[in-house]
Amino acid sequence: MNTSHLSNELEAFLEYISVTKALSQKSIEAYMSDLVSIEEELKKPLINLDTKNILSFLSRYTNKRTLNRKLSSVNAFLDFCYKSHFSEQKTKQKFAKIPKLLPKFLTYEEFKNSLKLIDRSSWLGLRDYALLMFLYASGTRISECLALELQDLEDDWLRISHAKGEKERIVPIAKVAIQAINEYIKEKPKDTLKVWINYKAEPLSRISAYKITQRYLGVSPHVLRHSYATALISGGADLRVVQELLGHSSLLTTQIYTHIQKQDLKNTVEACHPFA
Template sequence: MIEPFLEMMSAERGAAANTLASYRHDLEDADGYMRTRTGRPLQQAASADVASYLRALSGEGLAASSQARRLSALRQFFRFLYAEGVRGDDPTGPIASPKKARALPKHLSTDAVSRLLERARAEADADGAGANAVRAKRTRAVVELLYATGLRISELTGLPAALLGRAEPFFTIRGKGGKERLVPLSEAARAACLDYRQALDADPRAVDCPFLFPNETFGAPVARQVLARDLKALGARCGIAAAQLSPHVLRHAFATHLLQNGADLRVVQQLLGHADISTTQIYTHVLDERLHALVSAHHPLAAATRRH
């Protein structure tokens, strides 16, 4: 029944040649497995047989995304058999799609962040005036804030200018879902923001502007795309590829470097504003590395192994 299925996909759904070739490969592979394991063709497979086939693919190291593609082909095939009256059921119905592993977030090393901060500070402190000087100071303030706080870029652009009038080392931010959280404000980040605002206040329109980072007309916050563009340009000037750098990458660096230096996962969850700890658990690879290093450094057997 594989050939009639492929003919239907071509004639009725206009499937491209590459798509048909992919379906053929996946279905013939499954058919071969079924005949070898059960002695029956694919069209007679039971749910347990399909589940066994997927487990076999996983055991061979096939990626979850590729397993999901194979299962999708099987679903299409068995729905065709049901529609044609060849089968009275769909054995793929009870089968859950393989879950794709969550990609580890991109983050910068501490050395890369140090280079970024040093370049931002040098450019902000360079002699100059006008729009370019203000932009350099703004970029420094943005880098300092993102790395010191872990803010989302949308949260950063919405910060009020009144924030700098507070003496407290923390401020409150309203994040996703309207949830409020406390965010630390380092002295370096505060100093960078004050330096930027002092340069910006040379424009009379800035005096009554309520936004910490206004746009060119002072009528709204600066667009996050503008800040992202300036950040990538700064990164390029200190040897960091554009694909490796974004405001969100600095947020991930904030979390990763905290965990690498001993912070608790629950604390990082609160600082990032994650509603569920499962979201923060994308960083558990950092904890795994830290625990491995801890055991390797301090366990008596590990120490004995190093001596030998």
């Protein structure tokens, strides 16, 4: 990178993130691209620009995620300048608020109707049906699902020992899902350690699992995890119980599903209140 045109402070920041912080080349280029563009456009060292100048320049970015990335670069640089005594003022620009995206999910009716598309006359069709049933009945991550071995299923319980963060959890699983798996296992052409296999009798890959859920449901496997949680919350399940079933380490992660409860309350008011 040509540093001859950089301000002294920006050149020092470049050395800091390259040598001291040892960031990746991609991260370094992202930082410098954001910061250099401001200096070049406004024809002033970034450290001499006030908040109004900076925000005025960044206001051209209507995409809030892009804006926040650039604000992050500016904040990192200004923090470096303050700690390096290039600046006496500790400045931090506020990030733009990004609305939380509600998790996409399928209703039970949508899920049930899509299962009718599966031809279960072949073992591959039985596998696809069992896989979708298992994902909807267990709420597992796709990595946990694909790691499934027969020994992990006992009666109506599923032991997930390959969970994120190496945490083991045990969750109940519906009999209809167990039945679908058993029917698939009976027709499975080869006895393998892993439950889910492809047509070559090799362990099913994440890409193949994605193609299966896309083919029949038009969604990714993770949407079935959201659908599982949404169905539980809609049915009145306690948030902490859902947290344990999903294997979330923090209740904050599970709280994204509280929108279901709020929507139920709204629907009730709209249906029952005279002002609705």
